[in-house]
Amino acid sequence: MKTPRLLAGFIGINRHLDAEIPELSCARRDATALWALWQDTLPATSPCLLVDEAATHVGIEQLLTRTLDEATEHDTVLLTFSGHGTHNHRLVAYDTSLNDLAATTIAMASLAERFRRSRARHILLVLDCCFSGGAPAKVIEDGLLPRGAGYALEEAFTGRGRVLLAAANVTEEAWESGQHGLLTAALLAALRAASGELAVTSLLTEVSGRVQAEAQRLGAVQTPRWVGEVEGSFALPALQAGPHYYRAFPEQTGLRVSNSLRELSGFGLPEEVLMVWERQFPAGLNELQLAAINEYRVLDGQSLLVVAPTSSGKTFIGELAAVRAAVNTRRTVFLVPYKALANEKYEQFVASYEQSIGLRVIRCTGDYQDATSAFVRGKYDLALLTYEMFLSLLVSRPGVLNRIGAVVLDEAQFITNPGRGISVELLLTYLLTARERGLSPQLVALSAVIGDTNGFEHWLQCRALVHLRRPVPLEEGVIDRAGVFEYVDPATNQAYTTQLLPSSAIVQRGKEPSNQDVIVPLVRQLLAQATTAKVIVFRNMRGKAEGVAGYLARDLHLPGAPAVAAALPAQDQSRTAIRLRECLRGGTAFHNSNLAREEREVIERAFRDPKGGIRVLGATTTIAAGINTPASAVILGETEFTGEDQQPFTIAEYKNMAGRAGRLGYNERGQSFIIARNAMERRHLFQHYVLGRPEDLASSFNSAHLATWVLRLLAQVGQVPRAEVARLLANTYGGYVASRENPAWRPQVQSQLGYLLEQLLSAGIVEQVEDMLRLTVVGEACATSTLSFESVLRLLQLLRRLSITSLTLTRLLALTQALPELDETYTPLFKNGTKEKSWPHEVAQQLGGDLASLYQQSLPSGSGVGVAYLRRSKRALLVEAWLAGTPLEDLEERFTNSAFVPVNYGDIRRIVDATRFHLRSVVPIVQALYPAVSLPDDALNELATRLEVGLSTPALSLLRVTGLTRGEILLLHRHGMSQPQAGWAAVAPVVEAVLGTARAQQLAANWPKPVSPPAAT
Structure with missing residues (x-):
């Protein structure tokens, strides 16, 4: 048998x-x-x-x-x-x-x-x-x-x-x-x-x-x-x-490791990845990372909030969780605040994980190169997204969350940011609400040093790993115009005062005393400490960041960086790009929004490279948000932002900037300096910033924007009993904190909601069936948009004043300039200029008199109404010129009417990016309001791409050539080239003649293969 x-x-x-x-x-x-x-x-x-x-x-x-x-x-x-x-x-x-x-x-x-x-x-x-x-x-x-x-x-x-x-x-x-x-x-x-x-x-x-x-x-x-x-x-x-089973699912074993990266193989991490990490971190795992693995079980899939200083290795904890989930066939989303940071991480992840073990790495930041389709279909292992992009996809495509095994939120302290905090809080609220439906991807939130977590980890339903020690000691202090330095010694944690600079070294270099008088001798002394020393000087304005790099290049006589200059795009140079080359000749550079992305990336790589040739970097504050720019010392020229109210830096923002100094693997210690005008200010700044405790974490929730929060939250739940709207708000971090501090908060909010809900109902955004509230078709488009409630109302009013037959993408592009979000976008304007006063007339000629009238009729009340009208017109014309492929030099010249209020590349970029971002919200609202209006997706995608790259439609096909810059595309297009699919052999003579033999050789490998004609039938 x-x-x-x-x-x-x-x-x-x-x-x-x-x-x-x-x-x-x-x-x-x-x-x-x-x-x-x-x-x-x-x-x-x-x-x-x-x-x-x-x-x-x-x-x-x-x-x-x-x-x-x-x-x-x-x-x-x-x-x-x-x-x-x-x-x-x-x-x-x-x-x-x-x-x-x-x-x-x-x-x-x-x-x-x-x-x-x-x-x-x-x-x-x-x-x-x-x-x-x-x-x-x-x-x-x-x-x-x-x-x-x-x-x-x-x-x-x-x-x-x-x-x-x-x-x-x-x-x-x-x-x-x-x-x-x-x-x-x-x-x-x-x-x-x-x-x-x-x-x-x-x-x-x-x-x-x-x-x-x-x-x-x-x-x-x-x-x-x-x-x-x-x-x-x-x-x-x-x-x-x-x-x-335990080999396949090692997180079930309770494995503990030492600092040896090799031991991570017990968690199922591939040998190839461990070899990559050993090259990156020869000293192995540090104290913070071991705690996350052994005590907080981050590699077992446990959610975690990590609060630690810059250079403490917290980002690697996020990577550990991300890679562990990805190799275990659970997709990971890595969220960052800026596109520049997403691009940097993308390059790093491709090199570390795609090339070593074949993980599929994609990015979605709102650019034409995005892999949004792959993200929606789950065709990835690691995805880099900005906060806003992830939130938009979560709300519009709820199914994407079912495919995600881990979410890493970098720079989680952005939840406190008045402008960006709402996106961070809403996406986290969405993740928490999804747990009620059984969806609970691992969440690893990474934050710079803050004060009290204020219950953030309890709201997130996870544990908090708070670590205040830096692996690289940081000497923080304030230096005044007499050269006296008051600082804290990290070895003893005691405060000391020393004459760091001789008073004779500090001389007035301009008509009046300025920070330049201290910065020049201070940077000279810091660079003399070591041939590998590098310094970042933070300034609160783009012009000041460029200025400090310029005068240090002239005064310090450092060796130049010709290789860096050669790597910069050669065509379509802005005024700022020309100034950058002047700085590079003196071994310095600057980093701000006036530089194109390609230029910033060249500068970042060169500054990271010990042999890159850039010793000093003038920078605005945004570079402090995670972009990898290690320095031996940091100098803060100011302690407040520019603007009407000159808001001072928070202590947390200062600590984040100071923390750029002394990066693990680059320096044995770091130094940071705040510049003070006199001894009294030195003592005040020392007490407030150096000895100060960072602010407690807080929500950006603002009752003045209650309608916007309600609208966005309704998009997450579909429908809700009218009496339960206050519960939606209570589910947010802001609601959680407020309810904890004030038990009467929810009833108080409920009393404010009556008028607000009536506004939503009368605007046709929300409808009520019995006691249930739900978004209308128009409301869904509004709620899933990037627009505030105020902006939604203004847009609906504007649309109802226009003829339906006139609603083309081009006119909607101009209409977007009248929204509050664009009104708040800085637009340089010389109020008494003759050019400025001609902009409305040009708008009427190019885009229609009805649009020009709407610009004037929809102005907010208060002072500066006339100026806002001119700025709308100027933005509309600038966007049109950018779309036509106008070279940067011509754009800057045409739209600048005074050297005191110049229009720089950063201004152009900010305006077209804001337009592109919010146009993506305007179009679905128009389609929901007027279904008969034809606004095809392919036409919108093409327009969005043109807004991103600044090219006319015929020139777009040249984007298929990887590596071509905007300037090179404009130049080739002017020489009659617009069809790269002809093949390299056909175009090589033109490319060599226009761009030079060396550049042509670089591009040859990237040129698309010729397209064969269809076979005869």
Whole structure:
């Protein structure tokens, strides 16, 4: 008599060859967990595991042959499939093609036939997929049958001893949540909890109940179906975890490590990544990182708030969590405040993780190069996004959260920022609210030093790791015009005063005393300490940052940096770019928004490089927000921002700037200096900033903007009882803190909401059905936009004054200039200039008199109304000129009417970026308000790209050539080139003649291959 066998196969598919098939997060984990537990419990059965690339159409067919087809009457067959199903009742393989579904999928009819034909005594087939629904459910649309078409499981899968367990009814979706699909999670829980063999009938009943309950938490309906007839004692063993399971899921072991990076292999991190990290961090893991791993279990998937100084290694904790999740097939989102930081991280992650272990790294920052489609479809492992981009995608595409295993939020202290804080708080509120639906990706929030966390970690429902020690000591102090330096020695933590500069070294260099008098001798002395010393001088204005680099280049006589200058774009130079080259000749540079992105990146790389040639960098304050610019010393020329109110730096902002000095791996210690005018100011600044305690974390929530918060929160919940709107606000961090401090806060807010809700209702943004409030179609477009409530109301008023037939993208571009967000965008204006007074007339000529009238009619009340009118007109014309491909030099000259109020590249960039950003919100609102208006997506995408790069439509095709700058594209286009697909051989003579032989050789490898004409028919 033959020995009975258990033939088991486990299939799980996250990834697919076809780029149009959305990817899953948990299917591979589903199969791996079942296989590993089965292998540990019954090692003699040799179960088969097919995941991702191995789970091809042919591979699955071969597994079915080895199990169902070759089984004898003594055998039991267990097969599980986790992945996509289709509406036409087919199982999707790794290599399934949407263009040929019939030949590249496993038909349920074929599977049912094998099911009936098999000689096996018992068969259990588990399908954790669905045949109905949409993303992020485990189904793809195949178009072969109408949605919801019936399929009789009972008729297809019949036979004694044969059981099929399907994740859901054919009209329902099968969902993923957390670590596994709902069906597999329930199956694992039941089998691991069993004390002995578990009868299949009991198992199916328990699993079905668990799935239905968990689906309800998600706000969904999922009812597992099982069909078949159990014969005899059909039971499955209780599953026990062992070496196979713990190798696959090392976070379950409680592993502790020393500072050796090699020991991280126990968490399943690949050898190639560990080698990359060893090169980056030869000293191994530091105290902060070890605490995060061993005590706070960040590599076990635990959420965590990390508060630590600059250069403490906190960002690497985020990377650890991100890479651990990614290699475990759980996608990670890394959120940063600025596009520049996202681009820097993107380059770093590609070099460290894509090239070493093949992780797919993408970025979404609002640029034309974005991989937004890949992000929505889950075609990535690590994604870099800005706060606003992530929030927009979360709200507009809720399904993306189902695919995310970890979220790393860098610079979390931005939640306090008056302008950006709302985006940070709303995206975190969204993540927390999603936990009520069973979605709980790991959250790692990284913050610079703050005061008290003010309950932030409790609101986030995680632990806080607060670490105030720096691995590189920092000597902080204030120096006055007499050269006296008052500082804290990091070795003793005691305050001292010393004559750092001889008074003779500080001489007045201009008509009046200025910070320059101290900065020049101070930088000279700091650079003399070591040949590798580098200094950042922070100034609060773009002009001052350029100025300090200029006079230090003249006074210090440092060796020049010709290689850096040669790496800068050679064409389309702004006035600022010319000044930058002058500074580089003296070994200095500056970093501000007047430089193009390519120029800033060249400067950042050169300053990071010990041999890069730049010894001193003049910079505005934004470079302090995480951009990797290590320095041995930092100087603050001011302690307040510019503007009407001259808001002083917070202590936290000062600490962040000072923390740029003394970076691990670059310097043994750091020094920071604030410049004071006299001894009295020195003592005050020392007490306030150096000895001061950073401010407690706070929300940016402002009751003056209550309507905007309500609108954005309504977009996250769909509908809510009118009496519960205050609860939405209470769920925010601001609401949490306010409720904790004032128990009457919620009733007080409720009393303010009556008038506000009536405004929303009368504006057609919200509608009320019985006691439930929900957004209208127009309201959804408004609520998912970037616009404030005030801006939404103004836009709706403006749109209703314009003829529907006049609503083109070009005119909407101009209309955007009348929104409050653009009115608040700095626009240089010489109030008494003759050019300025001609702008409204030009707008009327180019864009229509009705728009010019609306500019004037919709002005806010108060002083400066006439100036605001001129600024709107100027912005509209500047944007039009930028879109036409006007060179920077011509733009700056045309729109500058006084040397005292120049228009620089940074002003142009700020205006066109704000226009592009908010136009993306304006268009959906117009389409919701007037569905008949045609504003095609491809036309909007093209216009957004043109706004980003400043090119006319005919020149856009040259963007296909990687590495071409705007200036080079404009130059080539003026020489008649606009079709790069002609191939390099055809264009090489023109490129060499226009850009030079050396540059042509650099571009040759990037030139698109020639496009072959279609074959004759």
